[in-house]
């Protein structure tokens with residue numbers, strides 16, 4: 512269908528499923544095991560209700576914000592998704608170009624099909640990026656990669672901490688990985704197992720021995736803010752704060768890692784409660800993000816009302832560029848903007864800072 516007929520994020524998924532080669536669809540859409548967590552990522556948002564306020568002069572509403580001190584036109588960043596060229600010949604560059612035109616921050620994946628420098632070079636002057644890091648067993652490789660990113664001006668290092676081993680994504684595993692140009696730069700020249708799906712074929716370098724003890728090392732090799740991506744409990748959120756990182760992403764990796772792990776939104780309340788109890792929240796030097804299952808601006812507003820600084824969106828932008836290239840991503844951003852405008856007016860919040868916990872009824876999450 513023509514792009515004008517796409518009116519929400521779900522539409523991009525329907526088109527992507529129809530147009531993508533089977534292998535790409537399997538890799539992008541799959542979750543681990545029975546995909547219970549993927550389902551939960553959506554249903555958690557549907558259990559939280561709004562408590563809108565009225566008569567507040569909402570003629571002007573503003574949903575722009577700062578993420579790690581970087582200005583963003585939306586309280587949403589493009590989360591890292593690997594292997595963009597499986598779905599579009601320009602791969603991640605579709606995201607980069609669209610993000611430039613709309614002032615949105617892109618998180619570059621270690622396993623992007625396009626190399627880090629290709630993506631940075633495609634950026635507009637002043638365009639801001641984050642980097643997602645998979646930590647290599649060979650720390651020298653990781654150190655070089657991180658320091659290069661810092662030199663090129665990346666504004667935040669998101670270390671993925673929920674993937675010491677890749678989840679079993681069965682749809683993907685039924686497809687044999689084959690050599691093609693979608694391969695991630697980082698794994699060229701490495702020996703990879705090709706009989707367990709795309710994901711496992713490209714991830715063999717990830718170090719499962721990574722631990723809290725490595726955090727001081729990261730702080731020593733870079734001045735970039737460090738964010739741990741894939742926190743799933745209040746206990747680990749507290750540890751992250753005490754280890755002095757600048758933020759956490761409450762995430763289950765889009766349902767692709769531990770199946771029946773909870774959704775990021777569900778964790779948010781226990782995390783803010785635990786941090787508050789210790790005097791760690793709110794703290795402008797420690798930001799909390801949520802990702803997984805965000806498909807509407809209303810989802811974003813719920814997470815922010817409950818304490819998130821911003822949210823990450825993965826598959827919707829991926830499906831948008833697989834179906835329509837850069838224009839698809841721009842449309843996705845535009846749709847979100849329209850949704851922000853309407854939802855903030857109806858909710859009675861003129862700015863992001865007016866989104867307070869009292870604007871949502873999250874009692875069904877608290878009951879857990």
Ligand code: FNR
Nearest residue numbers: 539590591592593671764765802803804824825826
């Ligand atoms: C991911 N995600 C991911 N995360 C990460 O830290 N490193 C990675 O290489 C990838 N790769 C990746 C590939 C694909 C195809 C998907 C769908 C996801 C997880 C991603 O950053 C984010 O956590 C989720 O995508 C958020 O969930 P939604 O928005 O896809 O529902």
